[in-house]
Structures are given as structure tokens and as C-alpha cells.
Amino acid sequence: MRTIEGICGRERERAAVDDTLAALREGRGSALLWWGDPGIGKSALLRDAAERACDCRVLACSGAAAESPLAFAALHQLLWPVADRIADLPGPQAAALRAALGLGAGVAGEFHVATAVVTLLSRLAATAPVLLSIDDLHWLDEATARVLRFVIRRTAAVPIGLLGACDRDPAGTRWNSLPARWLGPLPESAARALLRQRYGALSAFRTDRILAVAGGNPLALCELPVTAREYEGTASRPAPVGARMRQAFASRLAELPGPLRTLLVVVAAEEVGDLAIVSRVATESGVGESIWTQAGEGGLVRAEDGRIGIGNPLFCALAYDAATAQQRRWIHRALASALVAAGEPDLALWHRAAAASGPDDELACALADSARRRTARSGRLVGAAVLRRAAALCTDAERAGRWLARAARAAWEAGDVESARALLDRASGALPADRMAASTAGLAGLLEIATGSPVRARGMLLRDAALVREPMAGDLRLAAERAEWAAGRAEREPEIASLLGRVDGFAAGSAPGVAARLLPPAALVLVWGLAERTVGLYTEVAARLRDSGDIAGLAYLLPQLVAVQMATDQWPEADASLREATGLAEAGDWENTRAACHNLAAKLASFRGDSAQVEFHVEQALALSRPRRIGVLIAGAYWHSGVHELSVGNPEAAYERLRTLSVPGHESAHPTIARLAAADIAESAWRSGNFEAATTHSELLRTWALRSRAPWAVASTYRVLALQSEGFVAERYFRRALEVRGMPRCTFHRARTGLLYGEWLRRARRRADAAEQLRLAHAGFQRIEASLWMKRAARELELTDAPSGGRRGSDTRLTGQEMRIAELAVAGLTNRAIAGELAISPRTVGHHLSHVFAKLGVRDRKSLMFADLGAGLSTARGESIG
Secondary structure: OOOOOOOOOOHHHHHHHHHHHHHHHOOOOEEEEEEOOOOOOHHHHHHHHHHHOOOOEEEEEEOOHHHOOOOOHHHHHHHHHHHHHHHHOOHHHHHHHHHHOOOOOOOOOHHHHHHHHHHHHHHHHOOOOEEEEEEOHHHOOHHHHHHHHHHHHHOOOOOEEEEEEEOOOHHHOOOOOOOEEEOOOOOHHHHHHHHHHHHOOOOHHHHHHHHHHHOOOHHHHHHOOOOOHHHOOOOOOOOOOOHHHHHHHHHHHHHOOHHHHHHHHHHHHHOOOEHHHHHHHHHHOOOOHHHHHHHHHOOOEEEEOOEEEEOOHHHHHHHHHHOOHHHHHHHHHHHHHHHHHOOOHHHHHHHHHHHOOOOOHHHHHHHHHHHHHHHHHHOHHHHHHHHHHHHHHOOOHHHHHHHHHHHHHHHHHHOOHHHHHHHHHHHHOOOOHHHHHHHHOOHHHHHHHHHOOHHHHHHHHHHHHOOOOOOHHHHHHHHHHHHHHHHOOOOOOOOHHHHHHHHHOOOOOOOHHHHHHHOOOHHHHHHOOOHHHHHHHHHHHHHHHHHHOOHHHHHHHHHHHHHHHHHOOOHHHHHHHHHHHHHHHHHOOOHHHHHHHHHHHHHHHHHHOOHHHHHHHHHHHHHHHOOOOOHHHHHHHHHHHHHHHHHOOOHHHHHHHHHHHHOOOOOOOOHHHHHHOHHHHHHHHHHOOOHHHHHHHHHHHHHHHHHHOOHHHHHHHHHHHHHOOOHHHHHHHHHHHHOOOOOOOOOHHHHHHHHHHHHHHHHOOOHHHHHHHHHHHHHHHHHOOOHHHHHHHHHHHHHOOOOOOOOOOOOOOOOHHHHHHHHHHHOOOOHHHHHHHHOOOHHHHHHHHHHHHHHHOOOOHHHHOOOOHHHHHHHHHHHHHO
């Protein structure tokens, strides 16, 4: 989208302007008027047209209220750039136009002035099309307006065009003969893009409030005081509009009847949209039936099904802003009375608070008491707003601090990170450290875990743990331990007994947010082989978090749930959970959740062979994780990138990526992820010829398997040992890897083992056994759409068929294995790389290549580049089928 100085999100409108410019370029006159609210983007559209009309002579002017009584004032502005051409006009026309523009003495007869302008513009149009760009058309002086209408009527066959802008529909004005189009609000996507261009990253809740007030008006999006505290998610409404917006709409508001402005103030103040309440207060304020009709016809409000909708939210906000403080307080008191009569005492308290002119401790206490009820009815964010307002009315600093602390916790759970931070800062200035820690349950550290650095979070959590009592202190120490582990700085990992205790001690009756923190991180669950045991608990807690509206808990838990679902072969469920987590992270300010989602998306993309997606998600994950030093996420990004390199047949690059997971001091070093990736490190090392490193990592994996007895670790150990063994020993390890109890049959681990075993069986010429394993592996890869691994399994499955057919004895035909080696050699792979790709030895590759050279009549790899492999490929496949 274009920058805010130009235009944003107006593709259809720009296309209409293009039609006008196209007519000029074809030698025809054309005109188009745009009308709409102040600030809606009409001027920007005219500027954009002028920029793109680079082959036209553009003359521009803008009407002004102060100059509208002055005859030819706008014409002076329009023609001043070409005033030197007036002398070339016929004498009477030149004299009249010079007099009209104040350049000479005499009488400016309007007819002579108009004909002079036609002549002048026509002569200009003889060399290039002329575009007249007229802004604020409604403020043109009458003399200029008549001249321009005269010009347009007489230049239909001349490339002179007019683009104009006005605030109202020109159908009922002097411009009604010209084609006109309404310029409406920006679509939400364009409005969001404009906000990002103007202000950069704003919080999700602040953005939503700005969009709700601006109503798609570009000027409002650029000029509202969007960084003010009143635009936080927990702030009272309506929000202020700022001086420039008041000025831009002052005349429009002044033109509305007083009762209509009052109705808009009532609608803006009431917020909920209850038609009965608004009607009652509006009637008490002197708003009659005709005013309702006028508001509806003007698109300002609409009433239906007992609700009142705001057709133009910006006008309502402006009307509320323009009302006097006395009028606003009277309306809020009237709303409070109406709500009491309607049986809504808690909502009435809110309006009583809005009507208060100063501190009121009694009202503040009543309002704070209503917060819990408002939370149950309307959600945590509303409860936080009520507590915030109560604190503003309270004269007792410590009591106000406790309410602000409660409000911060509620805003955090509602997902409003910005408000939570702001409220936390304000509360910390009113409460001593111990009461602050107890009131927020260590919120400062939890916020840091979710959105910042785990290193800093650990310090905050331990600080608060020392200030509060059990069991809260224990929960905070547990969170600090988790933060240290996430940073990759833990001296030791939690033992299995501790993890099992947390899982077995899970209390179904505890609050879902607490339950989410009791569950261990997914990586620890996986490394200890507890995925099957915990997936049900993760799923249950996630459901309870959704039901309770605890966004903070959900933002933390969903990525963990995705990882556990992947490990337990629940791929459709994992896809759905990842979409939910990604949407939640993108809609809010959960940067660490975003990083985790990118990591999980990179893992899926690496399975599925999508190189572009792997690169994108890894880059995004690292960009978010590195500044915050989140070791576990940085390590995950390296792991998934390395597995992808392995899947595309690049074991050297895979090993260089993966080995760093266990290099002390490296940014990706993390013991848990290194253990989870140990089999991948060993395989990539073996395939790239780093046999000593492969042995080292396989031994580390074996040690972990003996310690943890995790099924994945045991199976992976057998698989890696099989790769490094020969003969019956290798087969024994492969079979053991496939027979480990507790491993789902369709996991990626299982499919990879089946593929390697099938390749080994094919090399051992046991083609029927190989085909069975390869078909199972192919089905496992297909389940998760692991396309590159599927292709590898399919290729190996093709090679299990023995060459046969009428021409089997011909020594000029390549076998399937020879054909594949020839293709890889032509692609530039070395013998070692080809060996790694096909899981055979480099010596065997050389042996096959010598046969390929002999059969194709070439001497070396360079000559092989020009050989016709097509025939050999089709013959080999034909023999396999036959």
C-alpha cells in the first residue's frame, strides 16, 4: 500500500480516476467529482491523480470559506501558473481575464472571462492534456464556479478534464450535471495498514479502539491522539478526538440541529446500544421523533431489534467531545437513573462514575464491588476497566493501588498486555513491594515470560517469590525454574520424578490458568517420553481456558499442546491448534507465542519439504527469539532447519546446523533440544562422513535412552545404531526400533525408521521385504504430507522391482539404481553426497558409475552431462513394470 502522504487502500477509486485520465489521453474531455466526510481521503485521491498524470498539464486550486465571497479568487489560484500565457489571447479576452485576476485595469465581464479561460485551456491542451484538480469544490466563489461549468460544457471534444472534491452529494448543488461518486470509509485491512505506516506497532486492543472511533476515516486514523492513555483497552469511553479532528468537523457539527447533536452524545455515552435506555434519555433531553428520522436518513444511527447501531462512530465521538462537561455529566446521570429503573445497578454505577466531577470514595468502593459481577457478565477486560475507574475516584492511595493491581491481573488474563503493564506500573507506585507481589501473583515476571526475556523473568519471579507466602511462592519458584530452562541456562534439567509429580498432582478443580502453569513445557514432556500420558491433560486445560476467557493462559499453553499433539500422531488436531495459536498471537501482543508458532510451522514445513516456508518461519522465529534470548526457541529453529536440510538430501548442511545444539556457548545450545535432536545429529553426521561425531552423538542418545526409557529415545537409539552397523546386527537394530512399545505406529519417527530399514533391505536384495517397509513408511509420510520424504520412499519402492522384460539382457540399458546415480551425478553431487542420498557407500557409487559410463559410451562425468538419459530412464522403468 502507498504511504500516508499519498493514498492507502483505494484501488477501486484509483481505477475510476484512471478512466478519467484515459479519456484525456484519448483526446476527450472528462470530469469526475468525489464527495464524502471531511478527512475521508478526497484530497489524497486528487494528489494521487496529479502524481500519476505525469503526461498532463495539471492546474490545481482549493476552495476556502474565507475567500468564497471574493469573485474569481479560486480562478486566480488555478490559472496563476500559466498567467504568462494570457498575453497571447485575443485582446478583449486577455483584458477581461487580466482584470478578473487582478493583473490589469478594466471590467471583468464574466462572459469574456469564461471564453478567455476556454481559449487558454484549449491552447494548453493542444500540446498536452489539461487536468483541473479542484479541492473543496463547495467553497469555490460563485464566479469561478460559473466559469468552470462554462468550460466543462464547451470542451467535451478537447482533452480538458476536471477532478473535484466536495463534502456533500453534489446532486442537489450547482454541480449536479457532473458525474459524482461517494468516497466511503477505508476497509478495515487498509485502515490497519495505514495505522502501521503512521505509528508502527500498536497493541491489539489499542488498535481495535482506534479503528472503532475512526470508522475508517483516514484523517482520524492519522490525527486521533492514538498514543494517549485514553485509548488503552481498559480506559473509559468515549475516547478524545484531538484538536485537529475538532477543527476539521466543527462546521459539519455546527450545521446539525442541537437535538440531533444531543442524540449523538447520548448514543456515544451509553456505549452498550440498548435502544430502550437511549430512547428514554434522549426523550428526556428533548429529542423528538423527527430527530430520530433525520439521524437515520443521515446514516448517523440506526435502530433495529431493540438495539441501536452507530452508522458513523466518528460523528458520535466528535459530538461527545464537543459537548460541554456539564451536558455530559447530565446525560450520564440520566443514563444511570434509566439503568436503575431497568434493573441494571452495576451499569448504573459506571455512569454515576462517569458523571462524577471529583473523587468519591463511597462511589469508588461500590464500583469496585461491582467489578466481579461485571467480569462474570462481560469479561475480564470490562472488570479491569471498572477497577481502573474505581481507583481513579479513590482518595486512599493504597486501596487504589490494590484495585489497580487487580485490574492489571484481569487485563493480563484478558489478553491486553499493554493495559496490564500500564496498570502494573501505576499500582507499583502506590503499594509496597510485598503487597504488590501478592496482589498480582507475580504478574511482572509472568508478563516478562510471555513477552520478554526469560532471563529477566527469572529474576523478577524469584524476587516476588521471596515476598509472598506459600503456595504462591512455590508457584513462582516453579515459573522461575521454567524461565531459566527456557533461556538454556539451567544447571540441570528437572528430573522425571519431578515431572511425574506435576502431572500426577494435576488438580482438575484448580483454576485453568494455574493448571496451565502446573503442566510442564512440551519439550520436557517429549524428551522424557510423556506425550501420550499428558496430551489429554493439555487438551482439557486448553478447553477450560477457552471457556473461562483466560487469553494469557491460552497463549502460553496452545504451542505446548501443538507439540504434544504432533508427538502423539494427532496431526489434524495439531494443525487446528496451531492455527488457533497463530491467530491469537497475531491478534494480540504475544511475541513469544508468535515465535513458538513460527517454530512449530517451520517444523511442519520441514516435514513437508517446503523450503520457502521453512526459511521464512525460521527467520521469523529467530528474529523474535534472539533479542529476548529465548534459548529453547532459538534451538528449535536450528533443529527444524537442520531436519529440513537432511530431508532435501544435504546432510553436510544439516550437520553444520544441528551440531551447534550441543556446542557450549553457541546461541542455539540447549540440552533438552539437543537430546530431542540427537538422532538427527547422528544421522546427518554419518551421512556427511563425520563418523566420529556420529558415534559420539549416538552414544549420548543411548545414554539418554537408558536413563529416561522414553520410547522415542529407545527407538531412535536403535535406528542410529542400525545405520552404523552391518549385516544381521543392523537388521536386528532396525527391527528393535520398529518394535519399541509406546511408540505410535504412524509417527514421523516410525516412518523414517521404516524408510531406512527398507533401503537397507533393498541393498541386501530382499526386495519383497523392502517393499513392505517402504510402503508403510510412505503411508506414514503421507499422513503428515511429508512430500520430500514421500518421494524418497516412492523412489526406493520403485527400485525394489527387479529389471525384467524382453530386453533385459541388453547391456546398453541402465538399471533403476544406475539411472538414479546418473541423475545425481549430472546434478553435480559428489560420490560421497550420492552415497548419503541413496544410503550406500561411496565405493558402491563409483562401481555403478563405471557401469553407467560403459553403457552410455562416455568417459567421465563431464561427458555424462551431454548423454541422453531419457531413454535409459524410460527403459529402466519399463523393465521394472514388466
